[in-house]
Amino acid sequence: MLMVFIEYKVKAELREQYLKKMTDVPDQVAARGGNSWRFYEGLDQPCLFVESFEVPDEAVYREIKEWRTRDQELARYLVGGLEKMHVWAFCPLAPGDGGKS
Numbered sequence: 001m002l003m004v005f006i007e008y009k010v011k012a013e014l015r016e017q018y019l020k021k022m023t024d025v026p027d028q029v030a031a032r033g034g035n036s037w038r039f040y041e042g043l044d045q046p047c048l049f050v051e052s053f054e055v056p057d058e059a060v061y062r063e064i065k066e067w068r069t070r071d072q073e074l075a076r077y078l079v080g081g082l083e084k085m086h087v088w089a090f091c092p093l094a095p096g097d098g099g100k101s
Helices: 012-031 058-069
Strands: 002-009 035-041 048-055 086-090
Touching: 002 058, 012 035, 012 048, 048 058, 058 086
Parallel strands: none
Antiparallel strands: 002 048, 002 086, 035 048
């Protein structure tokens, strides 16, 4: 299992439109194999958003990453466009664990 984070800044003047666009994203992530999708906005940085979810393996991570980083409809809302979107996947570790779990 991998934990995925997607982070980006939304243009303040488009925030409300962006939030409406996001209503379908949880189902779209799930349809591609992701689960436990969550959505956050920065407390100290308004319009900075993070999506998080789990995927079963690297192949699903890569598929979702490709979809999100090519989403031209989303690009119009982002400060700096899709080039400023950051997508990361993390492997779980136990304290003191020296390798991937």
